[in-house]
Amino acid sequence: MYFILLTFAAQTDRLAEFLEGHxxxxxxxxxxxxxxxxxxxxxxxxxxxLAVGESEEELTARVAQDPFVTGGVVEPEIIGVAxxxxxxxxxxxxxxx
Numbered sequence: 001m002y003f004i005l006l007t008f009a010a011q012t013d014r015l016a017e018f019l020e021g022h023x024x025x026x027x028x029x030x031x032x033x034x035x036x037x038x039x040x041x042x043x044x045x046x047x048x049x050l051a052v053g054e055s056e057e058e059l060t061a062r063v064a065q066d067p068f069v070t071g072g073v074v075e076p077e078i079i080g081v082a083x084x085x086x087x088x089x090x091x092x093x094x095x096x097x
């Protein structure tokens with residue numbers, strides 16, 4: 001499981017220019033079954049995505065295609081998480097382990 005942090009860069013004045021492409025990129029990630037949740041960070045500094053089902057290399061390649069990333073609007077950070085404790089309602093995230 002991965003958390004993807006998309007922190008706004010200095011060029012947020014160009015946000016609107018890439019917004020529709022970013023939304024389409026997000027929708028594709030959900031359609032592909034990779035993204036489970038996405039939204040704004042509560043501090044207003046960017047967004048975050050919960051992702052599963054791809055290797056770190058595959059996810060890095062996917063994130064590199066985000067128009068916000070290619071347009072320099074956000075700086076991405078991918079954080080891998082290997083839960084050792086989890087509420088049973090989230091067992092589907094274990095990926096068959």
